Amino acid sequence: MTYCVGVLVKEGLAVLADTRTNAGVDNVSTYRKLRIFGNDGKRLIAVASAGSLSTTQTAIERACLGIEAPDTQETESILTAPSIHRAAYILGQAIRFTRDEMEGLRQDDVNFDATLLVGGSVGGERTRLFLVYAAGNFIESGDDTPFLQIGETKYGKPILDRALSYDTELDEAVKIALISFSSTMRSNLAVGLPIDLVTVRSAQCKAELVYRIDDHDEYYRDLNDRWSKALRAAQASIPKPPYGVA
């Protein structure tokens, strides 16, 4: 399993991804699921992946080497794409092609689906954030709901729904996203530390921060403890039901 969140607020973009993969519960490993391309002041593309690791690894490799885009029949790469929207399209086509190719080899009941978060900016355009589905289609985040999730999304969604808005400051948004990870990791062992994190200010093509939060990260441990205690305190502060007996 996997959990990835992208947040696009007024100040900029944050993308977070866990690193745990499992093929059954007896084969758990750590793999990077957040990759950054460009980051040179001209192009910043952050890609977080969930689903079949074989599909996402090959698809991203193909999207870098270049694939024939169905609509132009030109060979295009995310490393030269003229916009972040076009990069999302190329990645979508690469996911779709790779998945379909693997489906052709299907044995047993293996699922080759994969989804991506794709965020960033090319050439100083406004920063955008997309969720790419297994079929290659994609949606963009909006100001009303300034986040997108992939993988094990439900445990961590309530805090995002309640706390995030487009005007939330970027570092506060990172904090909220980490609380969302804390809830997810408490309820699903298949999502685990380290968490990879990238932040980038609006319309910048260079990351502000590229960081890995591991087991020893004091801030994350403290956040986890404080959140756990605060939930207990919140629960304790609510009166008991007054409904009485039948």
Added chain:
Amino acid sequence: MTYCVGVLVKEGLAVLADTRTNAGVDNVSTYRKLRIFGNDGKRLIAVASAGSLSTTQTAIERACLGIEAPDTQETESILTAPSIHRAAYILGQAIRFTRDEMEGLRQDDVNFDATLLVGGSVGGERTRLFLVYAAGNFIESGDDTPFLQIGETKYGKPILDRALSYDTELDEAVKIALISFSSTMRSNLAVGLPIDLVTVRSAQCKAELVYRIDDHDEYYRDLNDRWSKALRAAQASIPKPPYGVA
């Protein structure tokens, strides 16, 4: 969609179920999904249902009228079953039979699966709580994880994981379950008020409380507000990430 929780703590049992059903987003209705049988001091069987409404309604009717139990080939009913375990078995067989029968009529891509929570006591035996799967098999809650959920389970699971233990008082457990509903309803419109609630003390065959929480319920509204504010306060009390810039 549906959300139901059963909690079995030392003091007793609580079962809660929402009442929203939907066949597509343009066909939303209110249906009772929590039913109580017996409640006469000799038998108390609480049944909460999720999944295909046509399957659960017919299966529960059959389990009351009596079905031929595959293992004894006798006609048995939950209204005369000698134990809550046997009632869960009969309900499981009724679900399986009804689902299989409907699968035979399958048109389009309709899913006839259904799951149940079955809790209570027959004749003063210890109170037990089961989750019945669509295949008719079932599991029992344990002291280590004193709750079971069906339907839209994930949004509301983190607070149950963190806050509930076997020693939690029954009214506190109801409060925690209602917080779990609050989180679920915030994130999934297909789960909605009213919430039906039954509580029963250990080894009793008469409900302590049978109650419906509707839109106008002041306690639930206050719980919702307090929880929302407490989450915001908890979030605000956590320092911002110290990770700085790249």
